[in-house]
Amino acid sequence: MTGSAVTVSGLGKTFGRGPAAVSVLSGLSFDLPAGQSLALMGRSGSGKSTLLNILCGLEQADAGTVMLLGENDSTADWPCLRRERIGVVFQEANLMPTLSLLDNVRFRASLAGQPETRCQHWLEVLGIGDLGHRFPDQVSGGQRQRAALAMVFAMAPDLILADEPTGSLDRHTANDVADALFRLQGETGCSLILATHDPELAARCQQTLDLGHRSGG
Ligand SMILES: Nc1ncnc2c1ncn2[C@@H]1O[C@H](COP(=O)(O)OP(=O)(O)OP(=O)(O)O)[C@@H](O)[C@H]1O
Ligand SMILES: [Mg+2]
Structure with a gap:
């Protein structure tokens, strides 16, 4: 797709x-063109997870507007968008405990x-692969x-929202995972917002985008 993947005002x-x-996030505005990647940085408590939660619909903003993949509040079928086009990786991996890892991926x-x-x-x-x-x-x-x-990879999303996706990995594994993430992004042209320290x-x-260096952030 062309245009903006995410516009926050x-x-x-x-x-x-x-x-x-x-x-947190008082008066935050930014635009992410489709196919690009954005890193959210800033000290602990600066609002990175809050922003990702608002973007994926888990949290409601008090002010401002969000446009995702060309859709806004008045046009979007948010549940469909989030089910089919937006992949989310939370700070704590959220898997279905009663499904194997492979069945979790199949289910998504x-x-x-x-x-x-x-x-x-x-x-x-x-x-x-062996687990x-x-x-x-x-x-x-x-x-x-x-x-x-x-x-998230298996759902072929247009937008990935990832909260510290390598946060619990050693440096070597983190590099491999980051390579896979950016390779997928390059190959599919999806957009990516990730929070990281x-x-x-x-x-x-x-x-x-450094949320820790914004006034009120
Ligand atoms: N449900 C909530 N109720 C009250 N305060 C909250 C809630 N969720 C987040 N906060 C507060 O909002 C601020 C931003 O939290 P957030 O989790 O977005 O930070 P973060 O930048 O992701 O931090 P970290 O790097 O530690 O993950 C923090 O001060 C946090 O305590
Ligand atoms: Mg966080």
Whole structure:
């Protein structure tokens, strides 16, 4: 697709009320052209996960507008968009505990209307091809995180939102996972927003947005 993948204007979010209120993202605006990548940086608590949660519909903003993949509040079928076109990797990998890793990936592919034939391939790309039969509680945190990425790869999304996708990985594995992520992005032309504390990972993105250096951020 052409044009913007994500356009955010005047976004604001406050948690709590009165003296305990915490304001994050006050007046945040940015534009991510389709096919490009953006790294969200900033100190712990600066609002990276909050922004990703607003973009994927888990959190409601108090102010501002969001346009995703050419759709805004008045035109979008948000559930369909999120099911089929937007892949999300959370800070804590969220897998279905009663499904094996491979079945988690198959389930996500089928939800997005994608074939299940390449699901094993994506586990292999992420270095966990031999763990597909295991359940989420039988693998490490980093292996769960890679399975969550395989789920996103298998749905062939137009936009990936990833919250510290290499956060629980050692440097070597993190590099391999980042290679797979950017290779997929390059091959499919999808857009990517990732939150990270890792300057090396951020440097691989075309844009960087530092939420910690914004007033109110
Ligand atoms: N549900 C909530 N209720 C109250 N405060 C919240 C809630 N969610 C987030 N916050 C606060 O909002 C701020 C931003 O949190 P957020 O999780 O977005 O930060 P972050 O940049 O992702 O941090 P980290 O790098 O530690 O993951 C923090 O001060 C946090 O305590
Ligand atoms: Mg976070």
